Amino acid sequence: MKILHVIANLAPRYGGPAKAGMEMSAALAARGHDVTIFTTNQDGDGVLEVPTDRIIRKNGVDVRYFPVVQPKFWRTSPAMAAALKKEIPNFDIVHIHSLYLFHGMAAGHYARKHGVPYIVRPHGTLDPVMYARHRYRKKIMETLFEDRNIRLADALHYTTEEELLLAEPYVHGSPGFVVPNGVNSSDYRELPPKGTFRSRYKLLEGKKMLLFFSRINFKKGLDVLVEAFREIHRRHPDTVLVLTGPDDENYGQKVREWLKAASLSEFAIFTGMLTGADKLAVLRDADLFLLPSYSENFGIAVVEAMACGVPVVISDKVNIWREVVAEGAGLATPVDPAQVADAASRLLDDPELREQMGERGRAMVSQYYEWSQVAAQLEQEYRQLAGEAGTAGSGSSARAGLTWGS
Structure with a gap:
């Protein structure tokens, strides 16, 4: 399968999500899949010393870093949006990490536009404690794009049963599956x-x-x-x-x-x-x-x-x-x-x-929690979703939602 992971950043300072995103992708690549990550070069107030004009090969994964611009709190990257518009039709499935950020808005929009199945991974943002934080700002984003992203996702990816249960009031009935994070023991x-x-x-x-x-x-x-x-x-x-x-x-x-x-x-x-x-x-x-x-x-x-x-x-x-x-x-x-x-x-x-x-x-x-086992579970979910949704690029654009940048 051709799999695209879209995540705001991979800098080590961002902890678990960045680490899991990279290791998950590498574990899927080790199973023979063609895996790509789109991310930004953000590293706190600065940027990572990585090229933004070409692919970097890491552990069998093609990583594309895009320049982050202001407002940085939103991980804004028009260059990433342009690449998503062009490249998403070439993938079988898109896996979006985290909510309320620029990359999720762009990836969800173009996945729907091109009929490519996509998964949203909340990374704990739908836990009641985190859901309540910055509620006014998040409500604006929900109205503009995030409710649509969640409601029309082919599935939500949770890492524990507890996370799934806590998120239920906020996902508009969207289906979900549980596959944990892993480590290389x-x-x-x-x-x-x-x-x-x-x-x-x-x-x-x-x-x-x-x-x-x-x-x-x-x-x-x-x-x-x-x-x-x-x-x-x-x-x-x-x-x-x-x-x-x-x-x-x-x-x-x-x-x-x-x-x-x-x-x-x-x-x-x-x-x-x-x-x-x-x-x-x-x-x-x-x-x-x-x-x-x-x-x-x-x-x-x-x-x-x-x-x-x-x-x-x-x-x-x-x-x-x-x-x-x-x-x-x-x-x-x-x-x-x-x-x-x-x-x-x-x-x-x-x-x-x-x-x-x-x-x-x-x-x-x-x-x-061995990554090889976790990747096998994730692969099974991908195949099921891609099979239900048809091949990449063949779906209807009726779910496209927002019309910006189309």
């Missing part, structure tokens, strides 16, 4: 020697290491984490909180202020974003992974931690929490500092239970 089989990360920080000598491993962002429940850590540290003075991940919109300054107000600054380490061997080293040395998010449509960082044998404590707003608890790979709590602290303390008090949960997490990742 081979990337986590050979980890750095234990102690590699700890050796870089004198503060970690002889201490239990609590790891937050995600974007430093409002929705990750960092205010809850700081309050929980206050109680955890009171019960377990030998604990240190390590916060690893890119700082999203300078949110890290707030977290530092909360830690200072709680007299915990000297027991916390900010590493920034870690990749490659450094990422594996911090995961390898963690005693416990903590993610008390307010909203998390999947939580790829949770899967990465489990792949490294780290027991996890997550909120029941991280949408794989039911699966994690059912497999005995970790604990889930409400978004409540006291309950997060209780769960973490329970595991800190029981090294044997931590080890058991770590092993169950590894087994869970191998059984359910």
Whole structure:
């Protein structure tokens, strides 16, 4: 099949969606499909150092970066829209990542115009917490294009059953399917020697290491984490909180202020974003992974931690929490500092239970979240949708909706 993924950006700072979009595409290419990604060169306030005038081949995938222009908050790229207009008829299916952005408006419009089946992946934006955020601005976009995009999509792609259920009130009855995110478990089989990360920080000598491993962002429940850590540290003075991940919109300054107000600054380490061997080293040395998010449509960082044998404590707003608890790979709590602290303390008090949960997490990742397995599931969904909708370019343009740029 010829498959087109359309995503706003692939810069590492954007976390799970960017990582999953690239790895998903590579896994599909490994199954013999012709996979292309259209994206922008946006990287925060700047741009990636990538060419925008030619295709880049990455892991078997053709990646086309297009220049982003103002207003950048909308990931605006007229060059991408022009390419979508020209190229979409050449694909069998289009997979659109995220809502309320320029690329989704353009891709949905031209997919309908040319009768090419398309899938919309909300990436958690239809979780009630996220749906309510910036509601006025989103309502305008829904009226202009997003309601149409969702209503006329051939399917919506969710990564958990929980995400599907939470989105139901907002999708106008559009059909959906569940296929999870994945990891390449081979990337986590050979980890750095234990102690590699700890050796870089004198503060970690002889201490239990609590790891937050995600974007430093409002929705990750960092205010809850700081309050929980206050109680955890009171019960377990030998604990240190390590916060690893890119700082999203300078949110890290707030977290530092909360830690200072709680007299915990000297027991916390900010590493920034870690990749490659450094990422594996911090995961390898963690005693416990903590993610008390307010909203998390999947939580790829949770899967990465489990792949490294780290027991996890997550909120029941991280949408794989039911699966994690059912497999005995970790604990889930409400978004409540006291309950997060209780769960973490329970595991800190029981090294044997931590080890058991770590092993169950590894087994869970191998059984359910290997990219090769996930890509096979996704391929099946693509074939069904493409078969129902006919071949690329042969459909009616009756669903085209907006007439801009046609």
